[in-house]
Amino acid sequence: MNIDTTNHPITLLLCALGGEGGGVLADWLVEVAQRAGHAVQSTSIPGVAQRTGATTYYLEFAPRPPDPAAPTGRRPVFSLYPVPGQVDLLVSSELLETARQVSLGVTSAERSQVISSRARALTTAERMPLGDGRLDSDRLVAVLRQHSREQHLLDMAALTREAGTIVSAVMLGAVAASGVLPFARALYEAAIGTGGRTAEASRRGFAAAYEQVQRQREQGEALRKVIAAAPGVPAPPLLPPELACRFPAAVHPMLALGHARLVEYQDADYASVYADRLERVLAAEREADPHAAQSWATTREMARWLALWMAFDDIVRVADLKLRAARLARIRAEARAGNGDVLKVFDHFKPGIPEIAGLLSAPLAGALQRWDERRQRRGLAPWSFKLTLGTHTLRGALALRTLGAMRSLRPRGQRFAQEQALIEHWLAGVVDLTRRHWASGHEVALCGRLIKGYGSTNERGKAALLHVLDQLARQVPFAGDDERADAIARARQAALADDAGRALDQALVSMGAAPRPLREQPIRFVRRRPGVQAAVQAAAQGHVPGSAAGS
Structure with missing residues (x-):
């Protein structure tokens, strides 16, 4: 049989995660x-990736239909696997x-x-760190641009x-x-088909991606330059x-976000406290860096982390x-609920003593916490109760609305006072260190993460x-301020790398600091029910109740 080697095949590699219909795409x-x-x-080519499993599909196409004038028996030569490059x-x-x-x-x-x-x-590795463990998407995109002739990026999930x-x-x-x-x-659309709601949805997804990639191809390099030149965070x-006049322009974007967040979280007075605290950091940074060589980086970071801490979850x-x-x-979009569909939403809560005590005055909260501590020392679990509310119901919505309207109680509660004291302690450290050595103050500000x-x-x-x-x-004691900043x-x-804190304790000891103090943890013994204990013993002996003896 003669082999046709004159036409180089068109090669295509598809990569899909588990359940995304990669096989359907290849068949289409x-x-x-x-x-x-x-x-x-x-x-x-099935494989196992870090997430839900990945499968690649490799396809080779003849660049043109067979030539009727060609000798019979000739056919293209295809490869089973992609060749590098x-x-x-x-x-x-x-x-x-x-x-x-x-x-x-x-x-x-x-x-x-x-x-x-x-x-x-x-990936699992990205989810494990206490801080933001995500890989930098910009660096991934840079890899694509370096090793390809043309790139098209779109939000396929959206x-x-x-x-x-x-997604197929x-x-x-x-x-x-x-x-x-x-x-x-038209050939692609014909492969999808026309009958049924599934085919209609597939054709909508096909059209949306087709138009977006086609538009990107038409705009080409000009569009990529516009996107690359666009500012990362526009000023809100x-x-x-009156607030803009008090701070440099470089701080405005993050300051506006933080201020708006705290107005929504509590009220305008609370947001003013945020601005006053941030102004103390700015004053210290002006002393340490009067010519703004660092573009007010410490004040910008504090604008971010201070707002997040002040808007603590309760x-x-x-x-x-x-x-x-x-x-x-x-939720309606994720459930794909139409206008005529009835959607029921149930929210499950398990409030305990910390949540309740947080809104109480210090004497009442302290008494409640001491009562729960005595219970735990007797081997009991921390007190809490399960609560299920139908958010779609009038009763559930009113209960949540009533609780959400209790923000006026927040400043009178024990937790609010505790959080403000801790924030002031951190803020004083940032201000003091920034005045003495800019880099040290900046590193402590970054600890807000x-x-x-x-x-x-x-x-x-x-x-x-x-x-x-x-x-x-x-x-x-350190040899110099730069060494102190590096240690922080x-x-x-x-x-950030270790939620349990072992890596932090090792780092602290290696730098001459004391490890974090140990905290007592109650030990609770759970009594097994007689039936459960008998089942465990039977399993240990190789027997399963209600069945023949195991071999």
């Missing part, structure tokens, strides 16, 4: 090629997966076009949600608009003029967020920040 492309009379070969089009539904394939060398800067979603499915389909239909539209394959748009228009804020219109709209989450996570973060401030910033930075990075 095979059908398109067959409708056009082109020879095609498809190979799936020889892929014409790489299409992926997840940005990190795209970068992973590029890192394997399948693309080349001279030949390959890459179409990728901007969406991310976070297009999929809007169309009510699966969106990827098909992107492939069709890429111009790599010599097939008309609602910054009060039961009032949780109740308020539960009834936000944006949340209910998101440690304050996140709620419950025990929030408590550990605050304890770590204050310990770093009191030990490294104030007590441990290393301690902060250690705290």
Whole structure:
């Protein structure tokens, strides 16, 4: 049999995560090629990735239909696997997966076009750090641009949600608009089909991606330059003029966000306290850096982390967020509920002593906490109760609305006073260190990243920040201020890398500081029920109750 080696095949590599319909996409492309009379070969390569599992689909297409004048028996030669640097089009539904394939060398800067979603499915390693453990998406995009001839980035997850389909239909539209394959748009739409709601949704997703990639191709390099030149965070228009006059322009974007957040969280007076606190940091930074060589970086960072700490989560804020219109709209969109559909939303709560005591005065809160501590010393679990509210019902909505309206009680509560005292302690440390040595004050300001989450996570973060401030910033002697700033930075990075705090304790000891003090933890013994104990003993002996003896 004669082998045709005159026509180089068009190569395409598809990357999809588990459950995204990658096999359906490959079948659609095979059908398109067959409708056009082109020879095609498809190979799936199953694999396991860090998230839900990834499968790649490799396809090769004959660039043109067979020549009727060619001798019979001649057919193209296709490969089962992609050859490094020889892929014409790489299409992926997840940005990190795209970068992973590029890192394997399948693309080349001279030949390959890459179409990728901007969406991310976070890996386990990214979810583990206490701080922001996400990989930098800008660096991933830079890798794509370095190792491909042309790139198209779109939010496939958003297009999929809007169309009510699966991402494979969106990827098909992107492939069709890429111009790599010599097939008309009508052939792709014919492969999807026309009957039923599923086909209609797939055609909507196909059209949305097709138009977006086509628009990107038409705009080309000019559009990418506009996007690259766009400012990262535009100044919000609602910054009060009297506040803008008190701070440099470089601080305005973050200041406006923080001020608006605290007005919404409590009231205008509370936001004024935020501005006054931030002005103290600005005054210290003006002393340390009068010529603004650092572009007021410490004040900008404090504008961010101070606002987040001052807007700490409590039961009032949780109740308020539960009834936000944006949340209910998101739930309806995720459930794909139509205008005539009835959607029921149940919110589950488990408030305990810390949540209740937070809104009480110090004497009442202290008595309640001591009562719960005595219970725990007797081996009982911390007191709490389960509560389920139907947010869609009048009763549930009124209960949440009533609780959310109790923000006037917040400043009188024990937790508010405790949080303000801790904030002032941190703020005083930032101001004092900034005056003495700008870099040291900046590093302590960045320690605001440690304050996140709620419950025990929030408590550990605050304890770590204050310990770093009191030990490294104030007590441990260093050879110079630069060494102190470096030690604070290393301690902060250690705290963010390990939620349990072991890395932080090791870092503190290595720098001559005391480790964090141990905290007592009650030990609770749980008595097994007689039936459960008998079942455990039977299983240990190789017997399962109600069945034949195990071998």
